[in-house]
Amino acid sequence: MSGLRRRVAITGIGLVTPVGNDVATTWGSVLTGKSGAAPISLFDASGFSTRIAAEVKTEAKAQGPVAIDRVAALVGPRLDEIIDGFGSRLLEFVAQAGDALSRGIAEVLDLALRERRATKDHTPSAADRTRIDTAVSGLRAIEERIADIRQRVWSPEAAAETPPPAGG
Numbered sequence: 001m002s003g004l005r006r007r008v009a010i011t012g013i014g015l016v017t018p019v020g021n022d023v024a025t026t027w028g029s030v031l032t033g034k035s036g037a038a039p040i041s042l043f044d045a046s047g048f049s050t051r052i053a054a055e056v057k058t059e060a061k062a063q064g065p066v067a068i069d070r071v072a073a074l075v076g077p078r079l080d081e082i083i084d085g086f087g088s089r090l091l092e093f094v095a096q097a098g099d100a101l102s103r104g105i106a107e108v109l110d111l112a113l114r115e116r117r118a119t120k121d122h123t124p125s126a127a128d129r130t131r132i133d134t135a136v137s138g139l140r141a142i143e144e145r146i147a148d149i150r151q152r153v154w155s156p157e158a159a160a161e162t163p164p165p166a167g168g
Contacts, residue, residue, distance in 0.1 A: 037054045098142075
């Protein structure tokens, strides 16, 4: 990993194994040497050379959806908060970036115009006028595009079209 460090938080432990459906039962089975191997019962294994496996029992598989629902109830609301926060920060960043871009372009154009006026020749050439007109048109197009994005993102219609968060 060449110097990269990763943090891990263990918040609990749960096991579903061939010898137990929880930590205590599984650990007890390990300590007593109980094997989870048995003839395969969850599908027809007659076509295979090996007919023995360590299957997770059917009762444990039935508990899976309950466990998933429990985890979703615990994690879901926090995940919605994280996603909403990220979306808000992203929209703010886009707005600020658009504003900064508009200001930057306006400053460059203003500086170019002041420099041109400071020279002896106050009359811009046809090529200069074309470049300035093109730059101003580009700036206006950018400003219109930013305004369009803001309108679509922050309009009441956009909010109405946004589906509610899952679980909320």
